[in-house]
Amino acid sequence: MARTPASALTAPLAAVVLFAAACAGNDSSAPPAAPVLAGGEIQLVDAPASTVGLTGDGSADDAAPAATTNPAATAESVAPAATTKSPVPTPPTSDAQASVKWVQLSTNKAPIGETVTDVTGFTLYRFAGDSAEPPASKCTGECAKSWPPVLIQAGGRVFVDGMKTDDIGAIRRPDGGVQVTIGGWPAYRFAGDTVPGDLNGQGADDAWFAFAPDGKAIDALIATAVVKAAQPDRTTTLVAKKGREGSIIVDDDGATTYRFNEDDTDPPASNCKGVCAALWQPVVAKNGGKVTLEGIDEDRVWWLRRKDGTKQVTLDGSPLYRNVADKSTDTIIASAAAQGWTAAR
Structure with a gap:
């Protein structure tokens, strides 16, 4: 930056x-x-x-x-x-x-x-x-x-x-x-x-x-300043929510979740590091448990084990993230696409 x-x-x-x-x-x-x-x-x-x-x-x-x-x-x-x-x-x-x-x-x-x-x-x-x-x-x-x-x-x-x-x-x-x-x-x-x-x-x-x-x-x-990785976005549910810009997948707070184009999907792996990791929280299962799905086919969802031991949720093989500063609901940050981020749907 x-x-x-x-x-x-x-x-x-x-x-x-x-x-x-x-x-x-x-x-x-x-x-x-x-x-x-x-x-x-x-x-x-x-x-x-x-x-x-x-x-x-x-x-x-x-x-x-x-x-x-x-x-x-x-x-x-x-x-x-x-x-x-x-x-x-x-x-x-x-x-x-x-x-x-x-x-x-x-x-x-x-x-x-x-x-x-x-x-x-x-x-x-x-x-x-x-x-x-x-x-x-x-x-x-x-x-x-x-x-x-x-x-x-x-x-x-x-x-x-x-x-x-x-x-x-x-x-x-x-x-x-x-x-x-x-x-x-x-x-x-x-x-x-x-x-x-x-x-x-x-x-x-x-x-x-x-x-x-x-x-x-x-x-x-x-x-x-020392750039530190953001704390994980611990969630118990993922919901397919119908918004103004079509169906999006949101976490417990109703915040939009995203995929990163630079990540690997087969096998799933996160490549969001450094400054990227300070701005984007990995979406993980709260307390290491299961994530409840609403409106999402369970065959699309799995998880990968991160180095800190948390389970990061994946969608169609893509690890999911939430932007650490985004406090909105039912909103897609359109400009994020230029940085390789796509709203999960």
Whole structure:
């Protein structure tokens, strides 16, 4: 994973208007609170999107609606937060990235430390040329093509998984889009990251660094870290699930499983090593037991014994994996195909 230089940055454009985030509690022992409107632009939800039945990446029209994450909440209890400010019109779509209906921010244990990812596992970055006090984005035009801002529709929900909700906010960009902020800093993805967990943007131009969960920049370079293999994805079931992109095979968490084109199938053998092994977890039978199959012909499934003694499940001879940073369900990472990964079906 070499450092990739970013494209030349454009000059700062007009200043953006700050819509600061309202604080919300983060007590993991209590039921998730009802969404809290953050500055009239976003709603903060202290829970993963999956807890309210949302799948995909927030862009699909058929994502399950959910007015609240607290079963005890009523329409009356939610309404005051939703009307604290005048309704904000839906902003025009940014040329850099289409806004989505909801966003999930999650933490991920990466070789450089604990990072922040979106729901599909892609690393989020901050730009040293931006500001946090007041929050403002200076990455526009050509810069935003290389570094797409994390955009959300006005009034959309930001699901916060493993972070403090009071660190999350939103700003209006010069093009009118609503961009998510972490610790006041505008959040971006890097176009050069092709699979979940990639860190190709880390240190680019000595200005782009991955977010830590508290919004600080992680300024360590990948070369200084020891790359460790990811822990196995221990599962008790494999299910053939019918999604928007056809039938896919998912694990206990509903995450898509994948095959690696570089593996051997006769006899089955895993060739995912080094950096590959840090990003992709082998799917193994939990506690060394059997894996229950739902909708999958048992003649297609077997296993291989790994060096650590675990049983990695195989499908038609191909070892199965899950991406370590992917927190989504019913989603296929299309860009992973360029790296030799195919969704198991």
